[in-house]
Amino acid sequence: MKLLVPVKRVIDSNVKARVKPDQTGVDLANVKMAMNPFCEIAVEEAVRLKEKGVATEVVLVSIGPQQAQETIRTGLAMGGDRGILIVSDTDPEPLAVAKLLKAVVDEEKPDLVLMGKQAIDGDNNAVGQMLSALLDWPQATFASKVEISGGKAAVIREVDGGLQTVEVQLPAVITADLRLNEPRYASLPNIMKAKKKEIAMKTVADYGVDVAPRLKVLKVAEPAKRSAGVKLETAADLVGKLKNEAGVI
Amino acid sequence: MAVLVVADNDNAHLRDSTNKTVTAALAVSSDVDVLVMGQGAKAVADAAAKIEGVRKVLLAESADLGHAVAEAQAATVVGLMGGYDAVLVPATAGGKNFAPRVAAKLDVAIISDVLAIVSADTFTRPIYAGNALETVQSSDAKKVLTVRATAFKAAGEGGSASVESASAGADAAKTKFVSEEMVKSDRPELTAAKIVVSGGRAMGSAEEFHKVIEPLADKLGAAVGASRAAVDAGYAPNDYQVGQTGKVVAPELYIAIGISGAIQHLAGMKDSKVIVAINKDADAPIFQVADYGLVADYKNAVPELMDALTAIGK
Numbered sequence: 287m288k289l290l291v292p293v294k295r296v297i298d299s300n301v302k303a304r305v306k307p308d309q310t311g312v313d314l315a316n317v318k319m320a321m322n323p324f325c326e327i328a329v330e331e332a333v334r335l336k337e338k339g340v341a342t343e344v345v346l347v348s349i350g351p352q353q354a355q356e357t358i359r360t361g362l363a364m365g366g367d368r369g370i371l372i373v374s375d376t377d378p379e380p381l382a383v384a385k386l387l388k389a390v391v392d393e394e395k396p397d398l399v400l401m402g403k404q405a406i407d408g409d410n411n412a413v414g415q416m417l418s419a420l421l422d423w424p425q426a427t428f429a430s431k432v433e434i435s436g437g438k439a440a441v442i443r444e445v446d447g448g449l450q451t452v453e454v455q456l457p458a459v460i461t462a463d464l465r466l467n468e469p470r471y472a473s474l475p476n477i478m479k480a481k482k483k484e485i486a487m488k489t490v491a492d493y494g495v496d497v498a499p500r501l502k503v504l505k506v507a508e509p510a511k512r513s514a515g516v517k518l519e520t521a522a523d524l525v526g527k528l529k530n531e532a533g534v535i
Numbered sequence: 536m537a538v539l540v541v542a543d544n545d546n547a548h549l550r551d552s553t554n555k556t557v558t559a560a561l562a563v564s565s566d567v568d569v570l571v572m573g574q575g576a577k578a579v580a581d582a583a584a585k586i587e588g589v590r591k592v593l594l595a596e597s598a599d600l601g602h603a604v605a606e607a608q609a610a611t612v613v614g615l616m617g618g619y620d621a622v623l624v625p626a627t628a629g630g631k632n633f634a635p636r637v638a639a640k641l642d643v644a645i646i647s648d649v650l651a652i653v654s655a656d657t658f659t660r661p662i663y664a665g666n667a668l669e670t671v672q673s674s675d676a677k678k679v680l681t682v683r684a685t686a687f688k689a690a691g692e693g694g695s696a697s698v699e700s701a702s703a704g705a706d707a708a709k710t711k712f713v714s715e716e717m718v719k720s721d722r723p724e725l726t727a728a729k730i731v732v733s734g735g736r737a738m739g740s741a742e743e744f745h746k747v748i749e750p751l752a753d754k755l756g757a758a759v760g761a762s763r764a765a766v767d768a769g770y771a772p773n774d775y776q777v778g779q780t781g782k783v784v785a786p787e788l789y790i791a792i793g794i795s796g797a798i799q800h801l802a803g804m805k806d807s808k809v810i811v812a813i814n815k816d817a818d819a820p821i822f823q824v825a826d827y828g829l830v831a832d833y834k835n836a837v838p839e840l841m842d843a844l845t846a847i848g849k
Contacts (some may be wrong), residue, residue, distance in 0.1 A: 289700060300662055302798060303663035312667050362723035380609060380635065381644055409662050409779075412635035412645045415605065424709035427632050430773075436632050439711065444773055445603070446628045447545075447724075448717035452604075455709040464763075464780055487620035500644035500672040504657065512805055517817075521839035522846070524811065527827055532809045534730070534788040535755065 287434075287456075288343045289332045290396035291366065292387055293325040295350045295357040296407045303407075305508045312407075312506060321357045324402025327366075327462040330469040331432060332400050333365030340434050342396075343367050347390050349374050349383055355485055362480035363472035369485040370394075372493070380408070382497035384416035389493040391421060396457065398439070403428055403461040413459035424454040428463040536620035536655070537566035537590070540747070541612065541634075541680040542583050543625040543684075546601055547569060549582040551727045552625035552684035554691075558625045559682045561588050561690070562652035570615065571700065572608055574601025577698075584696040591696050597703035602712035604628050609636035610704025614779060617656060621655075626681035627726075629835065634681045638740055643675035650686040664779040665802035685726065685785035685806060718774055725775070728758035730788045732829060733777055733805070736764035737793025737814070744770040747837050748792065760804075762794045778803035793833045796821030 297303055298318040306313045321329075333343040346361040348354040348369040358369035372386055393401065404411035418425035425433075426441035430449070433440045434456070443450045444463050455458075472480070490497055518524050528535045540560045543550040553569065560567045569583045570593045580594040584611065593615065599607035612622055612633070622637060624630040626648050638645040650668065651659040657672045658680065732755065734748040744765065752759045761771035765780050769774070777784055779802040789807035794800060796819055804810070805824055812825035815832045824829045830838050 297663070298751060305667045313661055350664065379644055380638060381642070384639060407663060409664065410635075410645060410647045411631050412638070412647060415632065415635035415646070416639035419636040423637070425632075426710070427605070428628060444628065445632075445715075447774055448715065449773075450602075450715045451713040453711045453713050454749040458709070465767075492605040500675050501646070501667055501673055503671055505670040506662070507668050507670070509661070509805075512810075512824040515810075515828065516824045517822070517830055520843075521829065521831075521836055522843040523828055524827055524840065525847060527810070528788065528811070531844040532788070532826070534809050535844075535847075535849065 287341045288396045289341045290345050290399045291328050292401045293330045294322040295354040296322045299323050309505050312324050321360050322405045325464050326469040327398045328402050329361045329364050330467045335437045362483045365511040372488045372492045374490050378497050380410045380412040383413050385495040387417050399459045414459050416439050418459035424458045426454050427461040429460050430465045538564045538621040539619040540569045541624045542571045544579040546576045549579045554689035555684035555687040556623050556625045556682045557690040565656050572600040580698045585692045587694045589694050589696045592698045593701035595701040595703045605633040608633040612637045613640045614704050620679035623680045623682050626683050646680045648683045648830050655688045674741045682697040721756045725758045725782050730755045730757035731760045731786045732757045733760035733789045734792050735794030737763040738770050741770045762800045788845035795819045
């Protein structure tokens with residue numbers, strides 16, 4: 287069974303994003319970048335499926351600048367077999383990403399696409415659902431447990447107010463939530479080995495899909511700041527303020 | 536141009552986020568219809584018909600819709616979009632599950648987590664965990680939005696819209712609902728509660744979380760929340776998590792106990808009307824957003840707070 291795992295290069299999750307003074311976007315110059323945390327979880331799950339003998343090949347695909355090769359190498363060091371980088375100087379919208387991934391799926395014919403539920407830059411939480419819709423494959427989003435057997439995947443999903451279990455017939459698209467697993471740190475020998483693994487270099491034009499943006503970004507602004515209030519001495523003072531000043535209890 | 540709002544419901548109850556999404560929809564168009572998808576959900580449709588400003592309610596029912604199967608939900612909405620220029624879906628886990636499918640099927644962009652309607656084609660939404668707000672203008676003929684309900688006031692009651700039935704979209708049946716395990720609680724729902732009491736990693740154990748946070752919440756008639764650190768450590772269940780990767784809340788009063796205030800937590804609660812922080816570390820970032828702070832060990836502060844509340848008759 288072949289797995290396709292899309293991965294995205296994003297701002298490191300420990301770095302605070304800063305808006306550019308001219309309000310055209312977020313300043314990413316000289317900012318530490320890393321693999322999107324949800325993508326890391328998806329790679330980990332794919333590698334575990336390979337280690338269990340369920341999967342035979344884990345193919346990583348990324349859409350981004352040349353430097354996204356590093357992101358793919360990170361995944362290869364975790365245990366991915368090979369990579370595909372679709373070089374793009376712009377950050378395509380979710381619909382365009384889904385269309386590019388569909389083109390990759392048509393070529394690679396994986397049995398399962400395992401991916402993060404959302405990227406921490408655009409925060410759209412959309413590509414997996416869109417890809418599944420374009421492919422007419424079943425979807426299981428926000429997975430916290432995945433079990434594969436007999437051409438089907440049983441997936442426990444995190445839903446409003448609890449957990450839901452669904453069964454999807456493969457091929458399918460599964461998106462990873464936070465608690466699916468804890469991604470490993472790649473060992474030094476595996477990092478060295480990953481350097482020799484193949485990354486196929488492609489361009490957006492190779493796939494002939496429409497990636498024109500549908501949204502025009504008019505402005506990127508900082509949210510209104512909340513100012514610090516007062517520090518109180520006792521719990522009784524607090525209750526007094528909440529009752530008499532704020533009127534919320 | 537008419538717009539469609541998809542109701543947030545559990546087949547029996549209409550959730551408040553629907554009323555808030557109607558408010559957002561009314562900023563796009565005065566012709567707002569509500570679609571209720573479920574099974575045996577007539578009571579939900581009747582409740583939706585009472586929302587002020589709603590033109591009519593459509594009720595689509597099937598077993599798959601009753602279990603919120605995304606493929607069936609998306610097919611139902613897509614089937615209706617010939618008559619609408621936009622669809623607005625509350626940005627819950629359930630809404631986010633099917634709304635992007637609708638957008639892909641219509642070959643249009645998804646606009647997620649909308650916080651403000653600037654005009655009928657221009658919307659503001661958070662990116663980078665709420666550290667930046669992006670205003671985007673859509674060139675698509677039809678718009679698909681998920682709406683962050685906490686950013687809008689709930690539309691009131693007093694409407695008397697008609698309820699019509701709509702056809703449920705067919706699912707290719709490759710996704711099968713197996714089972715569901717819902718957390719049972721007498722407390723208000725986290726995203727709809729007027730008061731939220733949240734605990735953090737400082738609790739140290741699930742027992743302590745249970746012993747400290749829950750009685751205070753019950754005294755205030757509040758919902759219980761938790762930081763991601765507390766959830767990851769297993770002190771509180773997943774669906775208590777407040778933050779960018781959990782639930783976004785904006786209650787009248789938010790009480791953060793033993794929560795340091797990581798960016799990801801602040802993104803989920805900073806729009807609360809009044810924020811209270813109790814933390815023994817005076818430098819904790821949570822104090823930078825708190826209206827009222829108590830620099831104290833929660834072990835002493837929470838019992839004192841309980842006593843002070845009892846003293847005023849709570």
